[in-house]
Amino acid sequence: MNEMDRNLAAGQPAAAVAVTPTEPAKSKSVRGRTWLAIRHSPIAMVGGSIVAFWIACALFAPWIAPYPPNKPDALLLAYPYPSAAHWLGVDNLGRDILSRLIWGARTVLTVAPVAVLGAATLGIILGLLAGYRGGWIDAVIMRTGDTLLAFPRIILYLIIIARFGASAFNIILVVTVTAAPIIARIVRGVTLDVRNRDYVAAARMRGESASYIMFVEILPNARGPLIVDLFLRLGFTTVTIGALGFLGVGLPPPDPDWGGMVKETYGMIFIWPHMTLFPAAAISSLVIGFNFLATGLQEMARDG
Amino acid sequence: MLRYTAKQLLNIAVTLLAVSFLVFALNELTPIDVARKLLGPYATQDQVDILYKQMGLDRSLLARYWEYLANALSGNFGESNLYRRPVAEILWDRLGNTLVLAGICFAVIVPFSALLGVLAGMRERSFVDRAVSVFASVCASIPEFALGVFLLAIFVVGLGILPGTSPLSTSGGWPIWSQFVLPVAVVTLYDGGYLISMIRSSMVEVMRQPYIRTATLKGMPFRNVVVKHALRNALITPFTVILLQLNYLVSGLVVVEMVFAYPGFGRMMLEAALNKDIALVEAGALCAVSVTMLTQILGDLGYMALDPRIRV
Numbered sequence: 001m002n003e004m005d006r007n008l009a010a011g012q013p014a015a016a017v018a019v020t021p022t023e024p025a026k027s028k029s030v031r032g033r034t035w036l037a038i039r040h041s042p043i044a045m046v047g048g049s050i051v052a053f054w055i056a057c058a059l060f061a062p063w064i065a066p067y068p069p070n071k072p073d074a075l076l077l078a079y080p081y082p083s084a085a086h087w088l089g090v091d092n093l094g095r096d097i098l099s100r101l102i103w104g105a106r107t108v109l110t111v112a113p114v115a116v117l118g119a120a121t122l123g124i125i126l127g128l129l130a131g132y133r134g135g136w137i138d139a140v141i142m143r144t145g146d147t148l149l150a151f152p153r154i155i156l157y158l159i160i161i162a163r164f165g166a167s168a169f170n171i172i173l174v175v176t177v178t179a180a181p182i183i184a185r186i187v188r189g190v191t192l193d194v195r196n197r198d199y200v201a202a203a204r205m206r207g208e209s210a211s212y213i214m215f216v217e218i219l220p221n222a223r224g225p226l227i228v229d230l231f232l233r234l235g236f237t238t239v240t241i242g243a244l245g246f247l248g249v250g251l252p253p254p255d256p257d258w259g260g261m262v263k264e265t266y267g268m269i270f271i272w273p274h275m276t277l278f279p280a281a282a283i284s285s286l287v288i289g290f291n292f293l294a295t296g297l298q299e300m301a302r303d304g
Numbered sequence: 305m306l307r308y309t310a311k312q313l314l315n316i317a318v319t320l321l322a323v324s325f326l327v328f329a330l331n332e333l334t335p336i337d338v339a340r341k342l343l344g345p346y347a348t349q350d351q352v353d354i355l356y357k358q359m360g361l362d363r364s365l366l367a368r369y370w371e372y373l374a375n376a377l378s379g380n381f382g383e384s385n386l387y388r389r390p391v392a393e394i395l396w397d398r399l400g401n402t403l404v405l406a407g408i409c410f411a412v413i414v415p416f417s418a419l420l421g422v423l424a425g426m427r428e429r430s431f432v433d434r435a436v437s438v439f440a441s442v443c444a445s446i447p448e449f450a451l452g453v454f455l456l457a458i459f460v461v462g463l464g465i466l467p468g469t470s471p472l473s474t475s476g477g478w479p480i481w482s483q484f485v486l487p488v489a490v491v492t493l494y495d496g497g498y499l500i501s502m503i504r505s506s507m508v509e510v511m512r513q514p515y516i517r518t519a520t521l522k523g524m525p526f527r528n529v530v531v532k533h534a535l536r537n538a539l540i541t542p543f544t545v546i547l548l549q550l551n552y553l554v555s556g557l558v559v560v561e562m563v564f565a566y567p568g569f570g571r572m573m574l575e576a577a578l579n580k581d582i583a584l585v586e587a588g589a590l591c592a593v594s595v596t597m598l599t600q601i602l603g604d605l606g607y608m609a610l611d612p613r614i615r616v
Contacts, residue, residue, distance in 0.1 A: 043438075147322050152551065154558050155573055155592045159585060162577030163330055239447040243559050246449040247574055262449060269468075273457050280450035288445040295441060 044296020050289030058106040067096035069103040069256050080272055091275045092265050100256035101282050107257050108286065111168050112237040115175035116230060122176055123183025124226075128214040130184060131191025142188070145181030153178050157244060166249045175237050186229060190222040228297050235290035242283045258283040305608065309601065316597045320590060324376070327589045328369050331582045376590075382583035386576060391587045394572065399554075399591065401472065402561075402568035406553035408484060409491040414546060416492060417499035422538065424500070425507025426530050436500065443497030452490045452563035459486065470564040487564045491557065495549055502545050507538040540610050547603040554595045 057064065067086075073094040082089040088097040130141040148156070157174050164170050194200060195218065203213050244250040245259025246266075258279045265275035343351055375382065381391035424436035446454070460468040467476060470483035510516065511534060519529045558570030565571075569588070576584035 147319055147326075150319055150323065150593045150596050151589070152554075152556055152592045152596060154556055154570070155589060158558070158573055158577040159327060159330065159589060162580060162585065235445065242447050243449060246447075246559060247562060249574075249578070259447075259449065262453060266453070269453070269456060270461055273461055276453050277457055280447075280453045284446040284450045287447065288442060291441060291445045 041296035041299055043292045043299070047289045047292025047294075047296060050285055051293060054105045054286050054289070055109060057102045058109040061102050061106050065096075065099040065102040067099040069095065069100045071095060081274060088278050089272075089274050091261065092268055092272070097261075097275065097278050100261060101258070101279060104256040104258045104261065104279070104282070105286075107251060107255060108238055108241055108283070111171060111241055111251070112234055115172040115237050116179070116233050118172055118176040119179035119233065120183055120226070120230060123180040124187050124219065124222075126180065127184035127187025127222075128191055128218060131188040132195055132210070132214050132218065138188075141184065145184055148177065148181050151178075153240075154243070157240070158249070161244070161249045166244070166252060168251055171241060171244060171250070175240060179233055179237075183226070183229065183233075186225050187219070187222050190225070191218050194218055194221050224301050228294050228301065231290055231294035231297060235287045235294065238283065238287050238290065305605070309605070312597075312601045312604070316594065316601075319597060320593060323593045324373065324586065324590055325369060327586050328372060329365060331585065372586075376587075381587040384576070384581050384584045386579045386581040386584065391583050394584065395569075395587055395591060398567065398569045398572040401566070402554060402557060402570065405484070405487060405491075405557065405561075405566065405568060406550065409488050409495070409553055410550060412488055412492050413496050413499060413549065417496045417503055418539065420496075421500045421503025421542075422507050422530070422535065425504040425538065426511060426534065428508045428511065433504070437504065440497040440500035440504070443493045444501070445497075446494065448490055448494050448559045449563055451494055452486070452560065455486055455489055456563075468564070470566045472567060483564075487560050487566055490560055490563070491553070495552065499542065499546065499549065502542045503538065506541045507534065509541075510534050510538040513537075536610075540607070543610060544603040544607055547599050547606065551596045551599045554592070 073090070076086070076090045076094040077092075080090045080092075080094070086096050086098065088101070091097055091100065126141050126145075130138040151159075156178060160174050160177075161170055191214075200213060200217050203217050208217075241250060241257070242259035242262075245257045245261075246263045248260075248263055250260050251257045261279035262276055262283075265272065265279075269276045343355060372382075379392065381395070383389070384391050384394055387394055420436050420440070424433045424440075427433060443451075456468055459466045466485055467478035467483050468486075469476065470487055472480060472483065474480060516529060516533060519533050520526070554569065556570070557566075557568060558574055560566070561568040561571040562574065569591075573585065573588045573592075575581075576588060
């Protein structure tokens, strides 16, 4: 992943697939076609089910979590293993692991999508500007992006987080800053490809504003590679949030965060391995879900 | 090619300059923290102010940056607050350890993923292809720390045949080589999972070409078709990506180094960042960026050597 990083490289297959621009306003809506693709690809179905499961956990956490996630009970440490009362056992402070996993889903499924949306918004705007305007605007945007990409991603996180402290907002900021240049690159490529087409010229002749042309005429051409990239990026961001949690620079305790849960119980893996294994499995499953979804969509883009 | 290299080297120099200024500005815009950090929470404000003046932190950002740059160019990156040793010394030490780990990982990952990727890609949609693809996809999806925890649970907690930490000293009773097994395994599975998919898709692409069909139709054994005609072309595209892994291996190993307590570059950066050891963070960032950019140039040059159609 790394970097120009794995991040960028992962953007590459996405960008390489489906950059054949389709004429705008053709046939079904994006959502309709995405849904169709998911139903016909087994791998996307598996991925989708896993992601849907965790989304349900996140949405209904207050109702389905059997215990409060942050309530310690040292007495439970007499038998912390999975039992009828605590299906996945309790952690090193006697907190119910199942409840913490369910609430943790809410954390990661809030932070990751917000971060990815932030990166997409910034990346799309910059990519459109760079591709459509060209000239010095293009040069400035792309050079700045290249400089940011020259940082190994995790090192950049460490520098920024060491300076500004660990918080959900800073994690979102960091993901946005590092992912936006890659998304901008994808969008810029598509923009360069279509900006001289007839329908763009026609819109210009009609006297449409530059922003109308960029967002309505050009942007829809990038949706194929963008959608795949966004799902891959959700997976990466989940890994990132987990890794930062594991390194101890993630979301501040005590609220459950899967990477943090692994970190807190890691030292006890020789006596109580379940405390570490369950959160590690939870985060792995969510990332697998996102990546399978992306793979399915990519196959669809390739097979048409 | 010479001109290309010269141009790229200039490019590196400019980027490094930009990066060094960015990191410097980010860290030292409000240097009062540094004096406070050095003196600890019980120092009076007066003491902090005096040290602040002594360290010359009251001068303008540009003046301080200029001094830093001049020192850095002569190889002096300052002193680490955390380790109380010159930054250059620690940096080389840790970088050396990481290069050993990265070298071993690279030597394992490349043949491992080339083999699986080619096996999967030579017969698209066969059983082997499906199995390898799912395996690769799952491996690449499990975060390094989770993968580390899983392998640890199996081989250290369960079977007890490998050490759980890799401090590179034999005081724990485990030989040095055994301390490399788990870190290398984690990196190989995680990073390899990604490389396998890259090589597989490239192989699939090549196997669809007309010259492959021609070779098959003229009766050449399938083995020869793969080895003599497909292999080289299938490895050209992933080549750049393979080289980019070097870069991940040097500075992306923070998590693996933390899992196994390996004394490497990534862990040093984490500790430096957590302790606001700014001199170390700055030098480390420059180091990491140089490695990134050098591997990119290396990748471009190698690509030109492999593919005669591309010449600058």
